[in-house]
Amino acid sequence: MSQQLVLDDTSDAKNLARILYIAHGITFFFSLGMLSILPVIVNHIKRPDTAGSLVHSHHTWMIRTFWYYLAWMALGWVLFATIIGLPLAFVIWGAAWIWHAYRLIRGFIDLNNNKAEYV
Numbered sequence: 001m002s003q004q005l006v007l008d009d010t011s012d013a014k015n016l017a018r019i020l021y022i023a024h025g026i027t028f029f030f031s032l033g034m035l036s037i038l039p040v041i042v043n044h045i046k047r048p049d050t051a052g053s054l055v056h057s058h059h060t061w062m063i064r065t066f067w068y069y070l071a072w073m074a075l076g077w078v079l080f081a082t083i084i085g086l087p088l089a090f091v092i093w094g095a096a097w098i099w100h101a102y103r104l105i106r107g108f109i110d111l112n113n114n115k116a117e118y119v
Contacts, residue, residue: 013046013053013055016046017055017059017062017111018112020039020042021058021111023036023038024040024062024065024066024104028100028101033066033069033073036066036069039062040062043062043063044059044063047059047060054111054115054116055111058111058116058117061107062104062107069096069099069100072092072093072095072099076090076093077089079092
């Protein structure tokens, strides 16, 4: 009886997802998330390769996090342009920043604990 080495493709996909969480975190820290367009492009490219696995849900989680964060930041800028909405813009930006940080941290922890993300 011979033993065969079986390579686990999900470990490579999982490592890439970890790297993407870190990339999102770094760009979030240095550019308030605006440079996250680079890792989100990789998320969009790699998500179909992970269909049916828990990593697929993490790619979706990161993609949605980026686009919702971008929408909230844009709303803040619209309110910032008006004098009346200025205080509300700061509240929206602060809440969006905290929400974005929470989703990146939670996603990274859940990926390491082999949990899928549900939006």
